[in-house]
Structures are given as C-alpha cells and as structure tokens.
Amino acid sequence: MSIATTRTRIVRPLVVRRRGLLTRHPRITLAALLLGTLAGLAIFAPFITEYDPMTLAVTQRLRPPSAAHWFGTDAYGRDTFSRTIYGGRISMQIGVSVAAMSVLIGVVVGMLGGAIRWLDPIVMRISDGLMSIPAILLAIALMSLTKASVATVIIAITIPEVPRVIRLVRSLVLTIREQTYMQAAIASGTRLPRLMLRHILPNVLTPLIVQATYICASAVLLEAYLGFLGAGTPTEVPSWGNIIAENRTFVQLATWNVMFPGVFLALMVLGVNMLGDGVRDLLDPRLAGRIGK
Amino acid sequence: MTDSPVLQIEDLRTQFLTHGGIAKAVDGVSYHVNRGETLGVVGESGCGKSVTALSVMRLVPDPPGRIVSGRVLLHGQDLLELDEAAMRRVRGNRIGMIFQEPMTSLNPVLTVGRQIEEVVALHQNLPARQAAERAVEMLRLVQIPEPQRRAREYPHQLSGGMRQRVMIAMALSCNPEVLIADEPTTALDVTIQAQILELIREIQQRTGTAIVLITHDLGVIAETADRVVVMYAGKKVEEAPVTALFDAPLHPYTRGLMVSMPRLDSPLGPERGELPEIPGMVPSLSALPEGCRFAPRCPLAVQQCREEPPLIEYAPGHVAACWRAGE
Numbered sequence: 252m253s254i255a256t257t258r259t260r261i262v263r264p265l266v267v268r269r270r271g272l273l274t275r276h277p278r279i280t281l282a283a284l285l286l287g288t289l290a291g292l293a294i295f296a297p298f299i300t301e302y303d304p305m306t307l308a309v310t311q312r313l314r315p316p317s318a319a320h321w322f323g324t325d326a327y328g329r330d331t332f333s334r335t336i337y338g339g340r341i342s343m344q345i346g347v348s349v350a351a352m353s354v355l356i357g358v359v360v361g362m363l364g365g366a367i368r369w370l371d372p373i374v375m376r377i378s379d380g381l382m383s384i385p386a387i388l389l390a391i392a393l394m395s396l397t398k399a400s401v402a403t404v405i406i407a408i409t410i411p412e413v414p415r416v417i418r419l420v421r422s423l424v425l426t427i428r429e430q431t432y433m434q435a436a437i438a439s440g441t442r443l444p445r446l447m448l449r450h451i452l453p454n455v456l457t458p459l460i461v462q463a464t465y466i467c468a469s470a471v472l473l474e475a476y477l478g479f480l481g482a483g484t485p486t487e488v489p490s491w492g493n494i495i496a497e498n499r500t501f502v503q504l505a506t507w508n509v510m511f512p513g514v515f516l517a518l519m520v521l522g523v524n525m526l527g528d529g530v531r532d533l534l535d536p537r538l539a540g541r542i543g544k
Numbered sequence: 545m546t547d548s549p550v551l552q553i554e555d556l557r558t559q560f561l562t563h564g565g566i567a568k569a570v571d572g573v574s575y576h577v578n579r580g581e582t583l584g585v586v587g588e589s590g591c592g593k594s595v596t597a598l599s600v601m602r603l604v605p606d607p608p609g610r611i612v613s614g615r616v617l618l619h620g621q622d623l624l625e626l627d628e629a630a631m632r633r634v635r636g637n638r639i640g641m642i643f644q645e646p647m648t649s650l651n652p653v654l655t656v657g658r659q660i661e662e663v664v665a666l667h668q669n670l671p672a673r674q675a676a677e678r679a680v681e682m683l684r685l686v687q688i689p690e691p692q693r694r695a696r697e698y699p700h701q702l703s704g705g706m707r708q709r710v711m712i713a714m715a716l717s718c719n720p721e722v723l724i725a726d727e728p729t730t731a732l733d734v735t736i737q738a739q740i741l742e743l744i745r746e747i748q749q750r751t752g753t754a755i756v757l758i759t760h761d762l763g764v765i766a767e768t769a770d771r772v773v774v775m776y777a778g779k780k781v782e783e784a785p786v787t788a789l790f791d792a793p794l795h796p797y798t799r800g801l802m803v804s805m806p807r808l809d810s811p812l813g814p815e816r817g818e819l820p821e822i823p824g825m826v827p828s829l830s831a832l833p834e835g836c837r838f839a840p841r842c843p844l845a846v847q848q849c850r851e852e853p854p855l856i857e858y859a860p861g862h863v864a865a866c867w868r869a870g871e
Binding site for chain 1: 601632633634635636637640643644645648649650651652654662663666667711714715
C-alpha cells in the first residue's frame with residue numbers, strides 16, 4: 252500500500268467527523284465558543300487593554316462604564332475591564348489545576364481502593380471524614396494555616412474535591428471488577444497492575460472526564476467564595492472573587508464593579524458545565540440517542 | 545489417542561462460606577480428560593460444574609469460596625500447590641477458558657484484535673507486530689471473515705456468535721493443552737450454537753487440545769462429547785462414554801434428565817402428553833440430605849439410600865453412584 256492512499260484514508264473521515272461533531276452537538280460548540288472567548292481574553296489581556304490591572308489612578312475613581320473604561324473603574328481608579336480579564340487568568344488556572352490534580356489523585360487512590368480489598372475501608376473512611384466537613388470550611392481552615400498564594404488556594408480547593416473523585420472511581424471499579432471480561436482477563440493470566448491500567452482505567456475514563464468539568468466549575472466558584480470571604484488569593488491579585496469582595500462596599504454607588512466580574516464568573520461556570528453535559532452526551536451513546544430524538 | 549490424562553482432578557472439594565453455613569459446592573469430584581478428547585460435564589444449575597472449572601483455574605472468589613482439599617493435576621503437576629505467579633503462567637497459556645456470556649466477556653473499550661494480542665504478548669514474549677499478526681491469524685482460525693478488518697473492531701460491532709468466536713480465538717491463542725468451555729453456547733441461538741460447536745470440534749482435531757465442555761444441555765453433550773460426567777449437588781453421580789450414557793444410563797438422575805428432554809419423534813397434538821420432569825428441587829448445598837443426595841427426589845429411593853452410595857464401575861469406563869443403578 253502506498254503512502255498516499257493511507258493518508259487520504261486516515262485524513263478524510265477525521266475532517267468529516269469533526270465538522271459533523273460541531274453541528275450535531277450545539278451545546279459543546281456553544282460551550283467551546285464561550286470558554287474560548289473567555290480564555291482568549293485572559294491570555295491576550297495585555298494586548299486587549301492598555302490599562303494595567305494594578306495601576307492606581309486617583310483622579311479616575313469610581314467612573315461609570317465609558318468608552319475609555321468599558322467596565323468603569325473601582326475605588327482606586329483601576330480599570331475594571333482590565334482587572335476582570337486578568338482575573339480570568341487566575342480563575343482558569345485554578346479551575347484547570349484543581350480539576351487535573353483532584354482527578355489524578357482521585358483516580359490513583361480510588362483504583363487502589365476499588366481493587367485492593369483491605370485498602371478499601373481505610374480509603375473510604377478517610378474520604379467520608381473529609382466529605383463530612385463542608386468544602387468551604389475545609390478550604391478556609393487550610394488557607395488559615397498557610398500563606399495566601401495561588402498555589403495554596405489550589406491545594407486548599409483540591410483537598411475537599413478529591414474524596415468525590417475517589418468515591419466515583421471506586422464505585423466504577425467495583426462495578427467493572429464484577430464484569431465477565433474482567434474474569435476473562437484474569438483467566439488469561441493478566442496481572443493486577445496490567446488489569447487496572449488496561450481493563451479498568453479506560454472504562455473509568457468517560458465518567459471521569461465529565462466529573463472533571465464539574466470539578467473545574469465548582470473550583471472556580473469556590474475560589475471566588477474564598478476571595479470574597481478574604482481567605483483566598485492575596486488581595487492584590489485580581490481574581491473575580493477578590494474584585495467582587497473589594498467593591499462590595501460601593502455596590503450601590505458603582506454596581507459595575509461587582510456586576511461585570513460576576514457576569515464573567517457566571518459565564519465561565521455556565522460554559523464549563525455545558526461542556527461537561529455535552530461531553531457526557533457525546534461519550535454516552537445511549538443517552539445521546541435518547542436526547543437526539 | 546487416549547494416552548495419559550492431560551488434566552486430572554482428584555477428590556476436589558470447594559466450599560463457600562455463606563450466612564446459611566458452609567455450602568459444599570464441589571464435594572469430592574474426580575475426573576480427567578485426555579489429549580484430543582472432549583469431556584462433557586453436565587448437570588443442572590448449581591450442581592457445581594462451573595465451580596469445578598473455576599477451581600481448576602484457581603479463580604474461585606476467596607472469600608467466600610475456598611478449595612478445601614483435592615488435587616488438580618496438569619500433566620502430573622498439582623496446580624493447587626503453585627504460587628500465584630506460576631498460576632498466572634498457566635492461565636490463558638496452558639489452560640484456556642471460554643465463558644458463557646459472549647456479550648460481556650470482552651472488554652468494550654478495547655478492539656478485539658488488541659484483546660487477543662494482550663494474551664499472546666502476556667505469555668509468548670512476542671514483539672508487538674508479531675502479536676498483532678498472531679491475533680489476525682487466530683481470528684482466521686475461528687473463521688471470522690475479513691480477520692484483518694475485524695481485528696480493528698470493537699466488541700459492540702460484532703454479533704454474539706462472532707464474539708464467542710473471538711473468545712475462542714483468545715482462549716486458544718497460546719495453544720493451551722486444555723480448553724475449559726463453560727456453557728459456551730448457552731447464550732447463542734441454535735444455528736449459531738451448532739456452528740460454534742462445529743468450530744470447536746474442528747480446532748480440536750487440528751490442535752489436539754483436550755476440552756472440558758460444561759453444559760446443562762444434553763443435546764450439546766451428545767453432539768460433541770466423547771465422555772460424560774454427570775454432576776448432581778456437588779457430586780459426580782455418573783461417568784460414561786457418551787454412547788454408553790445415552791444407551792444405558794445407570795443413575796436415576798441421568799435417566800430423569802433424559803426423559804425430561806422433549807423428543808422430536810413424539811406425537812404432536814393432544815396425545816403428546818406432558819413432558820416428564822424430575823419432581824422436587826435441588827437440595828440447598830448448605831443443608832444436604834444424608835446419604836444419596838438425589839434420594840429425596842428419586843422414584844427408586846429405598847431405605848439403603850440413606851447411606852452414601854459408592855462409585856461403582858458397572859461397565860468398562862461406566863461408573864455410577866447409586867445403590868439401585870440400572871434397575
């Protein structure tokens with residue numbers, strides 16, 4: 252077979268499928284558009300706005316939205332649009348890191364718990380213990396133990412999320428473990444590590460991807476709560492929670508300072524949740540078929 | 545072809561610890577299978593035929609199950625004494641196994657070729673490319689059309705019969721000496737069933753694999769087996785060459801099984817009458833009756849049946865455990 256024929260055969264269906272994907276799953280398209288815009292604003296913030304999010308301008312305090320300041324200015328004369336899009340960097344960084352870290356830890360611990368009998372009760376009781384403490388309280392407690400920084404916020408939000416992933420993975424592993432194909436794999440002499448990587452992990456992946464998006468959304472929100480409560484990222488860092496918290500005293504005078512970061516926060520969470528729902532429908536063919544009709 | 549047995553089970557006892565006490569799922573069962581021979585193991589659900597097979601593979605879930613005593617000899621080597629690593633080298637390599645449910649015995653997220661490759665790579669230390677070639681070759685052996693294309697497909701793209709073929713390909717990919725087929729055709733419809741049995745027989749003729757065929761279907765036994773072991777409530781009640789068993793069943797249970805099969809030559813319509821059945825129920829394995837376990841359901845039961853009947857050879861190769869065998 253020549254190289255040319257192989258190439259056309261591989262490339263063509265891929266393109267067709269991708270185009271079909273976008274029109275067939277409007278929810279994913281919409282979510283991707285929304286998140287793409289937010290991410291684009293955050294990443295290219297220095298090129299989009301001329302204002303530095305940290306520079307004070309005493310003469311420009313509490314200006315309403317205008318051509319010069321699209322989202323107005325805050326009590327220190329800082330440009331709110333600039334602060335809001337720079338704030339997106341923090342939120343996204345936290346959302347993605349928390350989702351990645353909690354999924355990673357949760358998968359490893361959950362799979363071990365599900366596969367190794369004596370480890371299971373230990374893992375589950377620790378998870379139960381962690382889950383019995385409200386996430387926000389646990390995060391505040393963890394934050395009060397350490398110096399405020401983005402990294403500590405990520406860790407403080409990850410810890411309460413991990414047990415949720417562990418429980419999900421463990422329950423999936425328990426179901427998969429009883430499937431005949433697992434017994435068939437054991438009957439053909441497969442070892443436990445290989446069994447877990449090759450036969451269990453791929454079956455766990457789909458619900459995990461979906462769960463990761465929900466964790467991402469809840470991490471973004473939790474970061475905002477923490478910022479609002481003054482237990483989040485350092486106050487000089489422009490995160491959405493921080494901006495809202497700082498400006499809440501002037502909310503009647505300058506609504507825009509609270510509203511715009513709030514809208515961005517809502518849009519981001521909406522986008523991530525929509526993506527999660529869309530991906531779930533995409534990856535679960537039975538559900539997708541039902542919804543399609 | 546009947547040289548020394550490939551697989552020999554001696555006085556195997558497997559028990560399960562349940563809330564209702566100890567269930568003696570397999571209680572002193574012995575049988576053997578020779579090279580190139582098919583041994584049929586027949587009995588109703590819960591008679592211990594599958595647990596015997598799982599015990600051979602040492603796959604009985606522990607807890608609650610436990611192999612209490614006995615020996616499982618593969619070419620004279622006791623599998624029950626091997627460590628776990630050595631046992632893994634036996635599974636899939638020297639003993640292959642096919643399960644009842646072809647719909648769920650294949651991993652849905654791996655291509656079928658991949659799954660066969662896994663087994664080959666595991667035991668034969670082949671480079672990836674050769675393992676892939678072997679997978680295609682196995683698919684061809686089990687007569688799957690377009691094996692190259694099928695190897696890249698996922699289980700949900702195959703029909704039940706195709707999947708069972710893949711399972712057979714997987715079980716045979718390392719040229720095992722013994723193939724244990726646990727109800728391989730129960731979940732398939734009759735035409736496919738015949739095809740699969742035919743396939744198993746063909747492959748056996750080519751490779752000389754010893755086969756233990758577990759089923760509750762006497763029709764399948766008559767078609768395929770050379771020798772038959774009849775099990776009831778964890779015990780072997782009769783063993784005979786297949787023709788002898790069908791011509792002159794000795795144990796009342798075996799006879800009961802045979803008359804309860806619908807016959808093609810029986811008259812149609814109202815004069816057909818009711819299909820005979822074996823009255824009563826299989827006893828609970830944790831509360832077995834004393835003596836012969838079939839006695840409470842047996843039409844021929846007498847006082848003597850309160851004592852355990854020994855296995856007695858009535859004809860060459862034909863043994864039965866019944867005080868009133870052949871009456």
